[in-house]
Amino acid sequence: MxxxxxxxxxxxxxxxxxxxxxxxxxxxxxxxxxxxxxxxxxxxxxxxxxxxxxxxxxxxxxxxxxxxxxxxxxxxxxxxxxxxxxxxxxxxxxxxxxxxxxxxxxxxxxxxxxxxxxxxxxxxxxxxxxxxxxxxxxNDGSGRIPVAIYGAGSAGVQLLAALRQDLQMRPITFVDDNVTFQSMTVSGMQVCSRSGLEALVKKGRIKRVLLAMPSVSEPKMRRMTQELSELGCEVHALPTYSELVEGTGLASNLRPVTPDRLLGRDKVDLETAEVARTYAGRRVLITGAGGSIGSELCRQIILRAPHRVTLLDHSEYALYTISRELAPLALMHGVELVTRLGSVCDRHRMSNVIAESEIDIVLFAAAYKHVPLVEENEIEGLRNNLFGTLTTAEAAQQAGVERFILISTDKAVRPTNIMGASKRLAELAIQDLQTRSEVTKFAMVRFGNVLGSSGSVIPLFQDQIAAGGPITLTHDKITRYFMTISEAARLVLLAGAYATGGDVFVLDMGAPVNIRDLARRMVELTGLTVRDEDNPHGDIDIQTVGLRPGEKLYEELLIGNNMLSTPHEKIMRAEEGRLSQIEMARILKQIRTAIAANDPAALRAIIKANVDGFHVAETGLDDVV
Incomplete structure (x- = not known):
């Protein structure tokens, strides 16, 4: 009931x-x-x-x-x-x-x-x-991380109130060194000693400790973090009071570094009535559902009250993880959740998944996205990113799906690598398919680097900072456009609402961010200092190691300057050149032949001859989409 x-x-x-x-x-x-x-x-x-x-x-x-x-x-x-x-x-x-x-x-x-x-x-x-x-x-919900709040003062009580509404963590007990608090009940939760915490951790009842003592000095906080980490559990510290004033809430500020705080601009508000109307009561398929963008799309779409959400991924572990996380959320909002294993390159499988779930909208997030890896694996990169997209899109068109939204990248603009070229070819293939589609509306969303996504620069820098450095950069002057995972997912949903057919949507993301400045900001947000000529006794060194294959210093969002407005002032619709049906068919045939012959050299020659602006980079760090 x-x-x-x-x-x-x-x-x-x-x-x-x-x-x-x-x-x-x-x-x-x-x-x-x-x-x-x-x-x-x-x-x-x-x-x-x-x-x-x-x-x-x-x-x-x-x-x-x-x-x-x-x-x-x-x-x-x-x-x-x-x-x-x-x-x-x-x-x-x-x-x-x-x-x-x-x-x-x-x-x-x-x-x-x-x-x-x-x-x-x-x-x-x-x-x-x-x-x-x-x-x-x-509290009886499965999948939530059991946590202890260290500090039963006012900050701990406020944190408890926030966590009682959080779907990720489940508060179990307070911990406090003050003996007068121990064995007491604060806000309905028992307070235990550090030895009691150790016993709970050993029994597996506590997986994470949240330090709710924002006024404690930095040296003491580091010492406590080290001591508690030795118990075998995660330790997260609440920010200082001054940092909390700048944030959005207690529970959201428990991460060691919050990507939003590294954005360098205000987040774009992408909540509109069009999004709610487009997805309410619909049946949605999300490919690549276990990935960074795909999983956030799943979370966001469930909040829009669709009838059914079908999650598809080729990784069993990724699909299991995201489905286990989303099950309580879907139940709470009355949304049917369906999980399907499979490859987007498998035409028969994709046709069956779309048919059995009676899909109305496809959000295509499946892709190989890591530039150096795809650069070394051209054949599989093209097979997955181009033909996986085309196979799923054709299955959607044949089934009469209403909307198909492809997630693309700024690396598709005058690409210097195979990953970017494969995404540009996927864009062109989708636009070509639109010319022969009477029912399905195809659209593409092109955005820059996503803060905190898998393989992105933030987790890499976090690991390097945690190890004591050094932080490695590919070039001192390298810059990138950045957006948060939440912004990226909502932009995809908004594109689905605005799609008219063959559209390329881009987000106004402000000025590009210098990666060296980003690294310095991350070091400072953790309470440490950068070691350089001005501060030879700093904590973390930043080293330049040279550009990787396929990277360039600066990314672009548009091939030309032809842009049209949309109902949202921060969303633009790009008007770019397209290939004819005959040209697209010829290119696809040539690429299929090169893939069948396992000929990377021929594949690169085809890309160079047919992808506008493709060139070998001489000068990028990659925080990929």
Whole structure:
């Protein structure tokens, strides 16, 4: 029953809460009269108070709505929300007294005095009960990381409140060195000593410790982190108070380095009504669902209330991991979740997956994306990125899918590597397919480097910083456009909403970021310093090791300067040259022949002759899409 109520739309939940509060008004009156039964016969009292039972709930309803009593989320019901309840109780008491006076009812004055407090007790009791049931339901959810909060002070209590609504972590206990706190209960959770924490870690009941002591000095924090890490669990530190002021919340600031803080610009708001309308009630297929972008697309799409989400990936482990993570979220939002193993290059498999799930929208995130690896594996790179895209797109077209959105990259613009060239060819193939498609709308989303994606520069730099350095750069002057994973996923969803057929969408991502500056910022955000000529005693050294094959210093988002606006001021639609159907067929035939002959040299010659701007780079670091 509780699972059913949780999945209801928010407007219905609000109406249910309002009905409950309105029902509490006559119930409070009845309880108040019960206390006064010794002053007059019960029947006479109830009959005399009948106008109160009829009129008070009616008058109280608009008052409750004005107060917003039904707009308080149960999971967020805290002490400061009690003021609304108290005002509602006072309103009930005033209404009761006013109606008694206007109608001259022959009932004791104490009815009005008792009704308000009784209503308040019932209101608080039911809201607290509902909140506790939701907390228990959330805490019983599988897949959440069991954590201990080190520090039972105000920061720890605030962190606990945030984590009780988090789908990733489950708070188990407080830990505090203050013996007066130990064995106490704070905000409903037990406080234990460090030895108690050690026992919980050994039993496997704690996987991560969150240090909620933002005022502790940096040296002491490092020492505690080292000591706790030796217990065999992860240790994350809460930022300082000054850092929290700049952030968005306690739970979101627990990562060692938050990619958003390295963006160098304000995040782009991509929440629009078009996105909600496009995906609500639809059946969506996400290829490459276990990857960085694919998994974030899965999370974002579930929040848009589709009917069914089908996850496809060729990696069993990646598909298992993302499906296990998404199962509770999908259940909470009433979304059917389907998992399918398979390769996008397998035409028969893709046709079956699309048909059996009756797919309306395909979000194509499957790709080989790491520049150096694809540079050494040209055959497989082209087979997967070009023909995997084309195979799935043709299957979608034959099935009458409404929309097909290809995730591309800025490396497709005048590419200097096989990965970029393969994505540009995939774009051209999709645009060619659009000319013969009467039902399916094909579109491409082209964006820059994604902060924190698999193989990206942030995890690499984090590992190097954790190891004590050095941080390795390919070139001092290398720059890249950056966006967050959340921005990337929402841009894909928005492109699906705006697609008219053959579109190439790009995001205005501001100025490119210098990678050396990014590395320095990451070092400083961890509380360390860069070792250089000005600071020879710094903590982390930054070294330049030379460019890798296929990289270039600067990336571009557009091949030309022809851009059209969209309903969103930060989203642009690029107008670029396309190939004719005959030209595209010739190129695809040549590439198939080169792949069949396992001839990388011939493959590179075909790309050089047919991909606009393709050249061998002489001068890039890659934080890939």
């Amino acid at each position: 509780l699972d059913f109520l949780v999945t209801l739309p928010r407007p219905i939940k609000r109406h249910i809460l309002l009905l409950i509060d309105v029902f509490l008004v006559p119930l409070s009156l009845m309880i108040a009269l019960v206390f006064l039964f010794d002053t007059a016969p019960a029947g006479e009292l109830i009959w005399a108070a009948l106008p109160l039972f009829l009129i008070t709930p009616i008058l109280a309803t608009p008052v409750f709505m004005r107060i917003g009593l039904n707009r308080i989320k149960l999971m967020a019901f805290e002490a400061h929300d009690m003021r609304r309840g108290a005002f509602a109780a006072l309103s009930v008491a005033i209404l009761t007294a006013g109606i008694r006076y206007l109608f001259g009812l022959d009932i004791p004055h104490a009815v009005a005095l008792l009704t308000g407090p009784i209503f308040l007790l019932l209101h608080f009791g039911l809201r607290t009960l509902g909140r506790n049931l939701l907390v228990r339901r959330l």
